Amino acid sequence: MPTETFEFQVEARQLLQLMIHSVYSNKDVFLRELVSNASDALDKLRLAKLKDDTLDADIRDLHIDIDIDKDARTLTVRDNGIGMSYDEVGQLIGTIANSGTAQFIEELKEAQDRAGAEGLIGQFGVGFYSGFMVADEVTLVTRRAGEQQGTRWSSRGEGTYTLETVQDAPQGTTVTLHLKPADPENQLHDYTSPWKIREIVKRYSDFITWPIRMAPESSPGEGDEAPQPETLNSMKALWARPRDEVSDDEYHELYKHIGHDWRDPLETIRLQAEGTFEYQALLFLPAHAPHDLFTRDFQRGVQLYVKRVFIMDDCEALLPPYLRFVKGVVDAQDLSLNVSREILQQDRHIRMMQRRLTKKVLSSVKDMMTNDQDKYATFWREFGAVLKEGLVTDTENRDAILAVASFASTHDDSEPTTLGDYVERMKDDQEDIYFITGESRQAVENSPHMEAFRAKGIEVLLLTDPVDEVWVDTVGAYEGKTLRSVAKGEIDLDAKGDDQADGEKEKQAEEYAGLLRWMREQLGDDIKEVRLSSRLTVSPACVVSDAQDLTPALENMYRAMGQEVPPTQRILELNPGHALVKGLNQAYKEGADRSALAETAELLHALAVVAEGGQPKEPSRFVQLVADRLERSL
Ligand SMILES: Nc1ncnc2c1ncn2[C@@H]1O[C@H](COP(=O)(O)OP(=O)(O)OP(=O)(O)O)[C@@H](O)[C@H]1O
Numbered sequence: 149m150p151t152e153t154f155e156f157q158v159e160a161r162q163l164l165q166l167m168i169h170s171v172y173s174n175k176d177v178f179l180r181e182l183v184s185n186a187s188d189a190l191d192k193l194r195l196a197k198l199k200d201d202t203l204d205a206d207i208r209d210l211h212i213d214i215d216i217d218k219d220a221r222t223l224t225v226r227d228n229g230i231g232m233s234y235d236e237v238g239q240l241i242g243t244i245a246n247s248g249t250a251q252f253i254e255e256l257k258e259a260q261d262r263a264g265a266e267g268l269i270g271q272f273g274v275g276f277y278s279g280f281m282v283a284d285e286v287t288l289v290t291r292r293a294g295e296q297q298g299t300r301w302s303s304r305g306e307g308t309y310t311l312e313t314v315q316d317a318p319q320g321t322t323v324t325l326h327l328k329p330a331d332p333e334n335q336l337h338d339y340t341s342p343w344k345i346r347e348i349v350k351r352y353s354d355f356i357t358w359p360i361r362m363a364p365e366s367s368p369g370e371g372d373e374a375p376q377p378e379t380l381n382s383m384k385a386l387w388a389r390p391r392d393e394v395s396d397d398e399y400h401e402l403y404k405h406i407g408h409d410w411r412d413p414l415e416t417i418r419l420q421a422e423g424t425f426e427y428q429a430l431l432f433l434p435a436h437a438p439h440d441l442f443t444r445d446f447q448r449g450v451q452l453y454v455k456r457v458f459i460m461d462d463c464e465a466l467l468p469p470y471l472r473f474v475k476g477v478v479d480a481q482d483l484s485l486n487v488s489r490e491i492l493q494q495d496r497h498i499r500m501m502q503r504r505l506t507k508k509v510l511s512s513v514k515d516m517m518t519n520d521q522d523k524y525a526t527f528w529r530e531f532g533a534v535l536k537e538g539l540v541t542d543t544e545n546r547d548a549i550l551a552v553a554s555f556a557s558t559h560d561d562s563e564p565t566t567l568g569d570y571v572e573r574m575k576d577d578q579e580d581i582y583f584i585t586g587e588s589r590q591a592v593e594n595s596p597h598m599e600a601f602r603a604k605g606i607e608v609l610l611l612t613d614p615v616d617e618v619w620v621d622t623v624g625a626y627e628g629k630t631l632r633s634v635a636k637g638e639i640d641l642d643a644k645g646d647d648q649a650d651g652e653k654e655k656q657a658e659e660y661a662g663l664l665r666w667m668r669e670q671l672g673d674d675i676k677e678v679r680l681s682s683r684l685t686v687s688p689a690c691v692v693s694d695a696q697d698l699t700p701a702l703e704n705m706y707r708a709m710g711q712e713v714p715p716t717q718r719i720l721e722l723n724p725g726h727a728l729v730k731g732l733n734q735a736y737k738e739g740a741d742r743s744a745l746a747e748t749a750e751l752l753h754a755l756a757v758v759a760e761g762g763q764p765k766e767p768s769r770f771v772q773l774v775a776d777r778l779e780r781s782l
Pocket residue numbers: 181184185186189227229230231232240241272273274275276277320321408409
C-alpha cells in the first residue's frame with residue numbers, strides 16, 4: 149500500500165496547535181505520557197494472551213525501551229505490547245474520540261490564563277500529542293499482536309499525517325521523536341541527556357510495573373560485548389509498600405497515570421485488608437470533576453489487579469455508582485487471573501470489598517471535613533451532587549453520607565451548612581428542617597415561597613442539584629426533624645397558641661370565603677384549591693404543591709426520562725395582606741363585572757406561576773391580558 153496522507157480531524161488539529169505552541173509549561177511530562185501508553189499496551193497484550201494462548205505474540209520479556217541518539221537528536225520509546233492495526237492507528241492517533249473534546253477546545257481557547265489552560269488539558273486524553281511539545285516530527289511504527297503487517301504513522305503536527313504499511317515492524321509500538329533544539333529557558337530540556345531521562349522516569353514513572361530500560365551510550369572501542377541496558381524504574385507496586393516509604397509525589401504520579409489527569413489528586417486513601425480475603429487498595433479523590441461525570445457512558449471504577457498483575461480498568465463492581473469519580477487500584481490476592489466482569493458482579497467477596505471500600509471513602513471524606521475545611525469544600529463543590537445520589541440508592545450508608553453532606557443555605561451567602569449545624573441553629577419552636585428546591589440559588593432565593601421565612605428569619609436550605617428533588621423525599625427526616633419543602637403543603641409560621649393570630653385568620657377566612665370559592669370555579673382544572681396564604685409577605689399570590697405531590701421539577705424529570713406522569717393539580721395561595729388581593733375581594737363583594745374579575749383571577753394565577761420560574765399555560769394570552777391592562781392604566 150502506498151503512503152497515504154490524511155488530514156487531522158478539526159479538534160485534533162486544534163489540540164496539536166495548542167501542544168506545539170505549548171500552553172503547558174512542564175514539557176517533561178511528554179515522556180510520562182508515552183511511557184504510560186506503552187505500559188497500558190503491555191498490560192493489554194499480557195491479558196490478551198491470557199485469554200487466548202494461541203495468539204501469535206511473545207510475552208516472555210515485556211518491557212519498555214528508551215533509546216537516545218544524540219547525533220540524530222531523536223528519542224525513541226519502544227514497547228513490545230499489543231500494538232495497533234492500520235485502522236486503529238488512523239482512529240486512535242489521527243482523531244480524538246472523546247465527545248467532550250469540542251467543548252474542551254472552546255473552553256481552552258477561552259481560558260485566559262496559563263493555569264486555567266493547564267487545568268483543562270488535564271481532563272482530556274491528549275497524551276500522545278504531548279510529544280509535539282518537544283518534537284517537530286513524530287513517527288510511530290506499530291504492529292498489532294497476531295498480525296503480520298505493521299503500520300508507520302508520521303506527522304510534523306501541521307495538519308496532516310501519513311500512513312503506510314511496513315513489512316518488518318517488530319511486535320508492539322515504537323514512537324520516535326525528532327527533538328526540537330533544547331531551550332532550557334522555556335523548560336525545553338535536552339532530552340538526549342541520559343541523566344535527564346533517568347530523572348524524568350524516576351520522578352513520573354517509577355511505579356510502572358514493567359521494566360523501563362535505557363541502553364547505555366555506546367562508546368566505540370570498549371570491547372565487543374554488548375553493554376547491558378539499565379532499568380530505570382523500581383517497578384514496586386506503591387500500594388504494597390509501607391506508607392512511610394512512599395512520598396506523596398509518588399502517589400500523585402500513580403494517580404496521574406491511572407486517572408488520566410495531569411493534576412494532583414485531592415486525597416489519597418490507603419486500605420490494607422488482611423485475613424481470609426486479602427487485598428490492598430490505593431484510592432484517590434480527584435480535585436476536579438470530569439466533564440462527562442453525568443453522562444451515561446462515563447467510565448467508572450478503579451483498576452483491578454490480582455497479585456500485582458493488572459486485570460482490568462474501570463472495574464465497576466468495586467465501588468457503587470455514586471462513587472464513580474474515585475480512581476485507584478485494588479489488588480486482590482485470592483482472585484483468579486481469569487476473573488470476568490460478570491463473575492465479579494456476583495462474587496460475595498467482591499461485594500464485601502465494595503462495602504468496605506465505600507465506608508473507607510466516606511470516612512476519609514469525614515476526616516477531610518474535620519481536619520481540612522478547604523479540601524473538603526473543594527471535594528463537595530466538585531462531587532457533592534454525585535455523592536447525594538447515594539442518599540437515594542445506598543440505605544446502609546445514608547447516615548454516613550448525610551454526615552458529610554453540606555448545603556447552601558439562607559444562613560450564609562457563601563458558606564454551605566451541614567444538617568447538624570442547621571439543627572443547632574433551629575429556633576426553639578421550629579420543628580422542621582425547611583428547604584426549597586429549584587434551578588439556581590438566585591431563582592430559589594427570590595421565590596415567593598421564601599417570603600415569610602425571610603420575614604421571620606427562619607433558615608431555609610437552598611437545594612439546586614437535580615438529585616435534591618429526589619433524596620429529600622427518600623430521606624424524609626434528619627435526627628427526627630422532618631425535611632419540609634417551603635413550596636409544599638400548608639405552612640404556618642405563627643407561634644402555636646397565638647390567639648390573636650388565630651382570631652385574625654378566622655376573620656380573614658370568613659371575609660374571603662366567597663372569593664376563594666368563586667376563583668376555584670373560574671380557574672377550573674388548572675388548580676385543585678384556592679386558599680389564603682401565611683407564607684407570603686410581598687407577593688400577591690403563589691402556587692404550591694400538596695405535601696405528597698410531585699414538584700413541577702420532578703414531574704419534568706420523570707417526563708424527560710420517558711415516564712408517563714399525569715399533570716399534578718396545584719394549589720393557588722393568595723396573600724390577604726396584599727392590596728391587589730384585598731381590592732379583588734372588595735370588587736367581588738360589590739358585585740363588579742364578573743368577566744373582568746375572572747381575567748384578574750386568571751392573571752393572578754399566571755403571575756404566581758411566573759414568580760416561581762414557571763410558564764403561564766397560555767403565554768400569548770397572558771401577554772395580551774397584561775398589555776390590555778397596562779394600556780388602560782395610561
Ligand atoms: N504504545 C501504544 N501501544 C498501543 N496503543 C497505543 C499506544 N499509544 C497509544 N495507543 C492507543 O492510542 C490511544 C490514544 O492515545 P493517547 O495517548 O492520545 O490517549 P489515551 O492514552 O487514551 O489518553 P490519556 O492521554 O488520557 O492517557 C490509546 O488509548 C491507545 O489505544
